Amino acid sequence: MSHSTENIRNIALAGHAGSGKTTLFEALLHAGGVIQTPGSVERGTTQSDTDAQEKARGHSIDSAIASIDRDGCHINLIDTAGYADFRGATLSAFAAVETVAIVVNASNGVEHGTRRMMAHARERGLARVLVVNKIDTEGARLAMLVDTLRDEFGPECLPVNLPAQGGTQVLDCFFHGDGATDFSSLAAAHQQILDQVVEINEATMGAYLDQGEGALSREQLHDAFEQCLREGHLVPICFVSARTGVGVTEFLELAGRLLPHPAEGNPPPFADGQGEAITVDGDPSKHVIADVFKIVNDPFVGKLGVFRVWQGTIRRDTPLFVDDSRKPFKVGHLFRLNGKAHVEIEQAIPGDIAAVAKVEEIHFDAVLHDSHEEDGIHLAPMDYPHPMFALALTPRHKGQEQKLSQALVRLAEEDPCLRMEHHKELNETVVRGLSELHLKVMLERMRERYGVEVDTHPPRIAYRETIAAHADGHHRHKKQTGGAGQFGEVFLRVDPLDRGAGFEFVDEVKGGVIPNQFLPAIEKGVRQAMENGAVAGYPMQDLRVTVYDGKYHPVDSKEVAFVSAGRKAFIDAVGKARPIVLEPIVDVEVAIPEASVGDVTGSLSAKRARIMGTDTQRGGELLIRAQAPLAELTDYPTELKAMTGGQGRYSLDLSHYEPVPPPVQRQLSEAWKPHVEED
Numbered sequence: 001m002s003h004s005t006e007n008i009r010n011i012a013l014a015g016h017a018g019s020g021k022t023t024l025f026e027a028l029l030h031a032g033g034v035i036q037t038p039g040s041v042e043r044g045t046t047q048s049d050t051d052a053q054e055k056a057r058g059h060s061i062d063s064a065i066a067s068i069d070r071d072g073c074h075i076n077l078i079d080t081a082g083y084a085d086f087r088g089a090t091l092s093a094f095a096a097v098e099t100v101a102i103v104v105n106a107s108n109g110v111e112h113g114t115r116r117m118m119a120h121a122r123e124r125g126l127a128r129v130l131v132v133n134k135i136d137t138e139g140a141r142l143a144m145l146v147d148t149l150r151d152e153f154g155p156e157c158l159p160v161n162l163p164a165q166g167g168t169q170v171l172d173c174f175f176h177g178d179g180a181t182d183f184s185s186l187a188a189a190h191q192q193i194l195d196q197v198v199e200i201n202e203a204t205m206g207a208y209l210d211q212g213e214g215a216l217s218r219e220q221l222h223d224a225f226e227q228c229l230r231e232g233h234l235v236p237i238c239f240v241s242a243r244t245g246v247g248v249t250e251f252l253e254l255a256g257r258l259l260p261h262p263a264e265g266n267p268p269p270f271a272d273g274q275g276e277a278i279t280v281d282g283d284p285s286k287h288v289i290a291d292v293f294k295i296v297n298d299p300f301v302g303k304l305g306v307f308r309v310w311q312g313t314i315r316r317d318t319p320l321f322v323d324d325s326r327k328p329f330k331v332g333h334l335f336r337l338n339g340k341a342h343v344e345i346e347q348a349i350p351g352d353i354a355a356v357a358k359v360e361e362i363h364f365d366a367v368l369h370d371s372h373e374e375d376g377i378h379l380a381p382m383d384y385p386h387p388m389f390a391l392a393l394t395p396r397h398k399g400q401e402q403k404l405s406q407a408l409v410r411l412a413e414e415d416p417c418l419r420m421e422h423h424k425e426l427n428e429t430v431v432r433g434l435s436e437l438h439l440k441v442m443l444e445r446m447r448e449r450y451g452v453e454v455d456t457h458p459p460r461i462a463y464r465e466t467i468a469a470h471a472d473g474h475h476r477h478k479k480q481t482g483g484a485g486q487f488g489e490v491f492l493r494v495d496p497l498d499r500g501a502g503f504e505f506v507d508e509v510k511g512g513v514i515p516n517q518f519l520p521a522i523e524k525g526v527r528q529a530m531e532n533g534a535v536a537g538y539p540m541q542d543l544r545v546t547v548y549d550g551k552y553h554p555v556d557s558k559e560v561a562f563v564s565a566g567r568k569a570f571i572d573a574v575g576k577a578r579p580i581v582l583e584p585i586v587d588v589e590v591a592i593p594e595a596s597v598g599d600v601t602g603s604l605s606a607k608r609a610r611i612m613g614t615d616t617q618r619g620g621e622l623l624i625r626a627q628a629p630l631a632e633l634t635d636y637p638t639e640l641k642a643m644t645g646g647q648g649r650y651s652l653d654l655s656h657y658e659p660v661p662p663p664v665q666r667q668l669s670e671a672w673k674p675h676v677e678e679d
Contacts, residue, residue: 016113017082032068047339088417098265136167262351273376288312473573488561525566607632
């Protein structure tokens with residue numbers, strides 16, 4: 001089916017784990033005529049959960065994409081993972097859509113994942129729809145849930161349809177306001193949402209006040225509705241039962257009639273090579289600009305790059321560049337994804353989601369384009385959670401080191417919240433993720449896909465070092481070996497910077513006492529010393545180095561001499577600048593049964609944690625927010641399971657770095673066996 005940009009709707013299904021996103025995904029595909037029978041999460045027959053780990057665990061781990069062509073509308077649906085452990089894949093999908101449908105379990109109400117997804121979608125400027133699922137669950141108090149949603153997320157949350165007959169049907173209250181429902185009045189709900197919509201636009205409001213509702217055409221209502229969504233002035237609430245299909249067709253009709261198409265959504269935050277914001281206008285005749293938001297390493301197809309087209313038209317045989325590469329690749333095959341199936345298509349226009357295969361240089365968040373006029377263009381990165389949970393890996397079988405490295409690279413390509421590091425000084429390979437479960441799934445995939453088994457152990461904590469005072473340093477490097485000598489002399493000073501400021505290198509040399517060509521060598525020496533640390537062997541940060549004087553010799557001065565002089569002058573200065581060790585402090589959110597609150601808060605306090613607040617959740621669950629040193633949380637998964645009978649959950653996000661207590665610094669310093677280089 002051919003379609004235009006105005007006929008496309010891009011929607012991500014997000015929300016808390018267990019809200020029924022995947023079941024809704026199946027129900028929508030069934031209602032849209034894509035599949036004959038909805039699949040089952042329990043039986044592992046869904047279109048989205050096709051990975052062996054997803055089937056075994058009964059929940060989504062990656063995002064899955066499928067499309068529906070219905071009533072002249074092309075709807076791209078992205079099913080996302082609900083567990084916070086797999087947020088990377090969920091958030092990456094937000095870069096490809098105009099609308100996020102946040103699915104809420106009618107029985108459980110507002111949960112932690114509901115809040116997270118609402119916040120992420122709002123920050124990205126995306127239209128939001130609250131989809132209340134499982135409305136036919138016995139005991140679901142839907143009217144009270146609407147009040148809760150409005151209390152939690154604002155009065156702009158309003159129903160566009162209402163359940164009736166105990167959740168066995170839904171009635172439209174936007175275009176139609178008559179009929180009895182399980183709520184007190186469909187007409188009242190109709191009036192409430194109409195008032196909210198028309199007030200966004202002066203012309204629409206004027207026509208409504210002068211001539212009444214009958215004076216407004218469906219086009220006027222659509223334009224006002226879409227503007228409300230784009231500006232966050234309205235968050236529609238829709239009611240469905242994905243299990244029975246109630247409300248599912250109505251949701252598809254809502255998507256086609258009222259949700260924004262790609263030309264109506266808020267402009268994506270693209271920037272040029274200098275960081276200046278630029279507008280990508282969605283013109284199909286202009287140069288191609290597309291953003292890769294998902295990578296799949298398929299054992300049969302090879303590497304698959306899934307992208308959203310923002311401008312221009314991609315056809316088979318189109319030559320495309322990846323970022324600033326000089327050499328283009330030719331699009332041999334262009335695919336549309338329907339779950340695990342790859343459907344070959346002729347072209348992809350602005351708003352389309354498509355994929356290309358077997359392009360090795362393609363990577364997550366790459367910009368594809370067809371002209372060097374677009375060199376340097378990039379989509380503003382999503383604010384992904386920082387991977388804080390780490391494991392050190394050792395191949396179980398000798399000779400698999402290279403295979404392990406290649407497997408980790410492939411897995412990290414697919415997940416923006418998976419990091420791989422190799423610590424040369426310890427010969428230690430470390431992988432970092434969002435949680436114990438995140439890394440456990442990654443290791444199982446590595447074994448199943450690539451045949452690599454590993455042994456694991458806790459890695460060193462990612463401490464850092466810095467300085468607490470100003471100091472000056474000096475070193476003269478002089479060597480004479482009978483032939484050409486080496487000479488370089490450097491005077492510099494170091495100053496502490498604010499936490500998180502990083503590193504600054506400043507040139508204040510006057511009169512040419514050190515020629516400009518040797519300043520990069522001095523900086524190289526400084527950076528070498530910073531990597532090795534000054535107190536306990538950890539990298540240094542948050543400091544400024546200013547080179548202000550020195551000497552050189554017209555014959556004997558060489559780059560190697562100034563590398564050594566810069567390194568040792570820096571070490572001299574740091575030794576006098578009160579060096580300190582910094583430890584990572586993480587934001588901890590712990591969801592527990594209320595009965596466990598005493599044990600959990602006591603345990604956190606014993607780990608030098610600061611309790612920042614608590615929130616009571618529905619169902620008697622308590623959410624504790626705290627900040628704690630990462631080093632104290634090494635065994636926390638096991639401890640939390642024991643304290644809560646396996647019912648506790650937690651997540652970590654890097655907050656900032658703080659100086660360690662003096663006893664900890666002494667312990668780290670004594671354990672460090674520095675390697676002293678000899679020149």
